[in-house]
Each structure stands twice: as C-alpha cells, then as structure tokens.
Amino acid sequence: MGLEEKLPSGFLLTTVEGVAGYARKNSMWTVTFGLACCAIEMMSTGGANYDMGRFGMEVFRPSPRQADLMIVAGRVSQKMAPILRQVYDQMPNPKWVISMGACASSGGMFNNYAIVQGVDHIVPVDIYLPGCPPRPEQLLDAILKLHTKVQDTKFGSNRAAEVAELEREALLATPTSEMKGLLR
Ligand code: SF4
Secondary structure: OOHHHHOOOOOOOOOHHHHHHHHHHOOOOEEOOEOOOHHHHHHHHHOOOOOHHHHOOOOEEOOHHHOOEEEEEOOOEOOOHHHHHHHHHHOOOOOEEEEEHHHHHHOOOOOOOOEOOOHHHOOOOOEEEOOOOOOHHHHHHHHHHHHHHHHOOOOHHHHHHHHHHHHHHHHHOOOHHHOOOOOO
C-alpha cells in the first residue's frame, strides 16, 4: 500500500508555517557535544535499543555547520563555556538547544567556581531535561516535545507578536530570587 492510496483526492490546504515546521522537525541533525556522564545516556539513545534513527537523527554531526540541534549533555566547566558558545555560533539558524541533566541546567551538585551554574548563562535553552542522568526515554520525550515546539514556530509578523508576548510574560514573572520552594 503506497502513500498515494492514503492521501485524499482533490487538494490540500495548509500554511507556510505548517509546511516549514513539518520539514524542520523531521530533518533535525544533532551536533556532537557530550561533556560528562549524561553523554553516555545520549549515546545510548542513538543506539539500537532506543533508535533515534526513527526520527532521522541517529547521526551526530562532527561539524556544527551541519547541525541545528545542540544537546548539552553534562556539566559545563568555565573553561569549556566559550568553546560551547563558539560551536553554537557556528551552527546555522534556526537552531535549538536541549539542556540535558541537572548539571547542564543548573550546575547540579557542582555548586562551585569551576562549573557554570546553568548553560542558559551561555546559550538560549529550548528544553530543560531533569535527571541525573536522564534516561534515554526521557531524552526521546524531550526531543518529541521540541518537535512540537518547532512545528508550532511562527514566521514574520506572527513571530514578532509571539516574541513580544513572551517578553511581556517574562517581565511579569516572579524573579527566581523571590520564589519560595522546598529548598528555601
Ligand atoms: S546530571 Fe548527573 S549524570 Fe549528568 S553530568 Fe551531572 S552528575 Fe553526570
């Protein structure tokens, strides 16, 4: 049974944003960027058991110029931070970042001068993935959530309106220094 037998006859209407989002989310390539123990789980995700190949993503690119997704897997040292930023800058737009694990997202247990306390100090992050380390299933879930985000990306004036709305919400949000939680 071929695809043509599943398609409706007649014509199909969609938006440019919809087509571009569909193409982008199904053609993501990941730059090789493992930093610590989380990277082992990231590598497992590319293996036969978890099979990132289902999404056409099993080949990690050795060149940032061929990649549009950076998975920051592991703690980021102060020494590595400028290199991470350089690799990010060399990736073509549009590009996305998943912060994998507690260390990449917040410094984790390494609350000291040698480790960056969250990779969002260095690059913009699209998805924060909790865990120490996160399981491959969790990474796959984060990738699928990113796919949804990419699919819903707006263009042109729609994008400008969306960014303005997000900035307005961010300015109204409670500063983290005033947040109360179990650890405060
Ligand atoms: S979150 Fe845990 S597994 Fe990941 S880099 Fe940090 S210590 Fe290692």
